[in-house]
Amino acid sequence: DPSAAAALASTSGREEEEGGERPRVGIIMGSDSDLPTMRAAAEVLRDFGIAAEVTVVSAHRTPDRMLDYARSAHSRGINVIIAGAGGAAHLPGMVAALTPLPVIGVPVRPAGAHLDGLDALLSIVQMPRGVPVATVAIGNAANAGLLAARMLAAYDPALLQKMLEYQEGMRTTVLAKAERLES
């Protein structure tokens, strides 16, 4: 899909331009067709001011690239990897096998998929003991971004403060809605 590919290039370019910082989160996906889902993770991280890189790495179609990416991520300064894939979603688990970094898996529901993303969810969540992948709900890349932000915030007081403010924002939004409903 050429438009998704263009969006992918501009997302990763923008991240580099904006902060000029080295990326701390690697957002990877099995195909550019996963971008409409995975974009939410990049947006959350941008809102928290966390530099991220975005690219396509396929366990099945580019296995050598997956090996290189996963083995080198920690020495390049990446702290957390978010990996999304649909169908036989082996990318997050294989990357977790190859890196010491925390890996967050996003089950993607490809357009027109027969199993509605359940195949990807089960492929990602059922990891054997010793090789953890933190799996979010089908299609919920925003939560993957938030989880990565929380991991980094645990060691970063300024980021922790932003997370508290984000939570407070949710609380006040919900309370305002409840009040409107009750009135």
Ligand code: RP5
């Ligand atoms: C998976 O196959 C990808 O992660 C994607 O969700 C799915 C379909 O890929 P395309 O055929 O659209 O490239 O590997």
